[in-house]
Amino acid sequence: MPHVVRIISTVFVTHDVKRFVVERPVGYKFTPGQATDVAINEDLWRDRSRPFTFTNLPTSKRLEFVIKIYDDHEGVTKRLGQLPIGAELILHEPFGAITYQGPGYFIAAGTGVTPFIAILRDLHRRRKTKGCTLLLTNRTFHDVILDEELIRILGDQHFLKVFTRQGVIGFTERHIDRDLLVALVQDFNQKFYVCGPEKFVSDINGILLSLGVSSQSLVFES
Numbered sequence: 001m002p003h004v005v006r007i008i009s010t011v012f013v014t015h016d017v018k019r020f021v022v023e024r025p026v027g028y029k030f031t032p033g034q035a036t037d038v039a040i041n042e043d044l045w046r047d048r049s050r051p052f053t054f055t056n057l058p059t060s061k062r063l064e065f066v067i068k069i070y071d072d073h074e075g076v077t078k079r080l081g082q083l084p085i086g087a088e089l090i091l092h093e094p095f096g097a098i099t100y101q102g103p104g105y106f107i108a109a110g111t112g113v114t115p116f117i118a119i120l121r122d123l124h125r126r127r128k129t130k131g132c133t134l135l136l137t138n139r140t141f142h143d144v145i146l147d148e149e150l151i152r153i154l155g156d157q158h159f160l161k162v163f164t165r166q167g168v169i170g171f172t173e174r175h176i177d178r179d180l181l182v183a184l185v186q187d188f189n190q191k192f193y194v195c196g197p198e199k200f201v202s203d204i205n206g207i208l209l210s211l212g213v214s215s216q217s218l219v220f221e222s
């Protein structure tokens, strides 16, 4: 059943990523890592729902989404980026295969980090982040979402960043590839959580499988 909720606040967390805090319908439950289809409750937009991931704690009074705004075409995220406080969204039921299944390596590209934000925030609240490492790839340092918070949650040693475009002193400028995974990952006998564009997920899963990770240890949205 669709739920109509109001936007309570919005703020840019990078140059093109906006955090939306919205009302939480009574009894609306999700598991950290899950997403829902979201539409804008306006005549031209009601039928164009898009999936976005909850980033708030499961115990929060409000829901939160962290959304990359594509300003270059007239899509849903561009319109979302223009909405004022009080505008209405339509949420559907939560779905998604990415849920926490034990300590491991979280590998994300761009906004693919959102399910891991939800999972890591929840683990942090329960003091259970031990054994978790996040490896994130972005184009540049300026594209990293919630950098300070993720450093606080995981510490520098367990929050690793890879930049594909702009050189930033002190950080590796490269792609996540086989050589990098061999160099960074000590133990391939653990859970691997992978999220990002479809090709990224299939490439990383392929590399992990070829390095001996069992298919049951891979957690991703198929």
Ligand SMILES: Cc1cc2nc3c(=O)[nH]c(=O)nc-3n(C[C@H](O)[C@H](O)[C@H](O)COP(=O)(O)OP(=O)(O)OC[C@H]3O[C@@H](n4cnc5c(N)ncnc54)[C@H](O)[C@@H]3O)c2cc1C
Pocket (backbone or CB within 6 Å): 035, 050, 051, 052, 053, 054, 065, 066, 067, 068, 069, 070, 072, 073, 074, 075, 076, 077, 078, 096, 111, 114, 115, 221
């Ligand atoms: C399960 C799931 C969870 C997700 N969670 C999140 C999340 O938490 N946060 C988040 O930011 N994203 C998330 N996404 C991705 C998000 O759903 C898409 O970014 C969103 O649907 C884009 O909607 P849009 O209408 O603005 O763009 P669309 O029109 O649907 O276009 C999508 C892609 O095509 C490109 N594109 C299409 N047409 C044009 C054009 N004419 N010119 C230029 N580029 C074009 C866009 O750059 C973009 O990459 C998630 C996706 C899935 C599957």
